Amino acid sequence: MTIVESRGQVPGAAQDVPLIEARGIIKHYDGFSLDNVSLSVGEGEVVGFVGKNGAGKSTTIKALLGLVKLDGGEGSILGVPSSELSRPVHAGTKERIGVVFDTISMPGHLRVADVGRVFSHAYASWNPRMFEQLTHDFDLAATKQVKELSRGMGMKLSLACALSHDARVLILDEATAGLDPMARDELLDRLLDFVAMPGRAILMSSHITSDLERIADRVLGIDGGRIIFDLAKDEITDEMGIARCRVAEFERICASGIIPEGQLRYRKNDYGIDLLVPDRFVFAENFPNVPCDRMSIDDYLSLTLKGGVR
Numbered sequence: 001m002t003i004v005e006s007r008g009q010v011p012g013a014a015q016d017v018p019l020i021e022a023r024g025i026i027k028h029y030d031g032f033s034l035d036n037v038s039l040s041v042g043e044g045e046v047v048g049f050v051g052k053n054g055a056g057k058s059t060t061i062k063a064l065l066g067l068v069k070l071d072g073g074e075g076s077i078l079g080v081p082s083s084e085l086s087r088p089v090h091a092g093t094k095e096r097i098g099v100v101f102d103t104i105s106m107p108g109h110l111r112v113a114d115v116g117r118v119f120s121h122a123y124a125s126w127n128p129r130m131f132e133q134l135t136h137d138f139d140l141a142a143t144k145q146v147k148e149l150s151r152g153m154g155m156k157l158s159l160a161c162a163l164s165h166d167a168r169v170l171i172l173d174e175a176t177a178g179l180d181p182m183a184r185d186e187l188l189d190r191l192l193d194f195v196a197m198p199g200r201a202i203l204m205s206s207h208i209t210s211d212l213e214r215i216a217d218r219v220l221g222i223d224g225g226r227i228i229f230d231l232a233k234d235e236i237t238d239e240m241g242i243a244r245c246r247v248a249e250f251e252r253i254c255a256s257g258i259i260p261e262g263q264l265r266y267r268k269n270d271y272g273i274d275l276l277v278p279d280r281f282v283f284a285e286n287f288p289n290v291p292c293d294r295m296s297i298d299d300y301l302s303l304t305l306k307g308g309v310r
């Protein structure tokens with residue numbers, strides 16, 4: 001595939017391919033493997049990436065960015081194979097990728113304003129006014145040194161950098177973890193503004209699933225290095241439900257056949273049984289007296305990973 005790059009053109013988008021894609025990625029570490037991980041993020045999408053600690057989120061993200069050598073499969077961003085992103089010929093594509101990891105990787109002695117200057121040399125499309133505006137909005141004093149920043153402030157600085165070089169895709173690995181609720185709220189608004197422009201997409205891993213409930217279009221779950229679900233967010237939070245049943249009600253629901261056998265996922269607690277309901281509206285018609293809450297991403301993940309199956 002020939003990719004013609006120039007400033008202002010969106011590499012990848014013109015070829016109608018996903019902006020971010022993994023095809024059967026395999027990576028073996030001692031005691032852990034990414035096992036045939038496939039995913040795709042299309043134009044205009046915010047895709048949340050969830051899973052417990054050590055599930056493989058960061059490894060997948062690093063694989064997509066070409067930062068780890070793969071044992072199989074391939075990733076691509078903006079149409080460029082991940083393994084080729086470091087080649088000078090793809091420098092233009094790299095500029096279009098904004099990346100934030102959960103740790104800040106800038107020299108501690110640099111002041112916030114210096115970071116802007118360093119990045120202006122690294123990125124042809126660096127926008128100093130945008131960086132100044134973002135650091136101002138994020139309450140980052142230009143004279144503060146990187147080593148003096150709190151964790152949340154460091155995350156804000158990384159985010160300001162990622163949003164100041166005309167990126168078309170953002171890949172965020174736990175990027176909201178250190179932010180206070182007000183800063184998270186503001187950032188989520190900015191991410192929605194970002195992705196509303198043509199040719200853009202976001203992949204973000206997060207343990208703060210309320211952030212994903214607010215802005216994600218789709219949610220990918222990973223466990224033990226395997227993708228375990230890939231669902232529209234609305235399917236989880238609008239259609240699914242979590243029924244709070246007593247044991248007798250649970251048995252009645254099981255016997256009713258309303259949820260196919262083998263797909264009944266449940267979790268026992270001190271008060272009874274929580275049951276994953278695929279369609280809470282159908283459920284409410286059939287069992288109007290059993291309380292059924294909206295599903296959250298946390299509950300869906302927990303029921304998928306730890307729930308019993310019947």
Ligand SMILES: Nc1ncnc2c1ncn2[C@@H]1O[C@H](COP(=O)(O)OP(=O)(O)OP(=O)(O)O)[C@@H](O)[C@H]1O
Binds near residue numbers: 030031051054056058
């Ligand atoms: N460089 C490495 N060498 C060996 N093992 C590694 C390496 N990097 C990651 N791993 C292992 O791969 C597994 C997945 O780690 P990964 O960082 O992808 O998880 P994660 O889903 O991002 O977790 P968290 O939510 O804690 O950030 C873990 O078992 C980890 O120990």
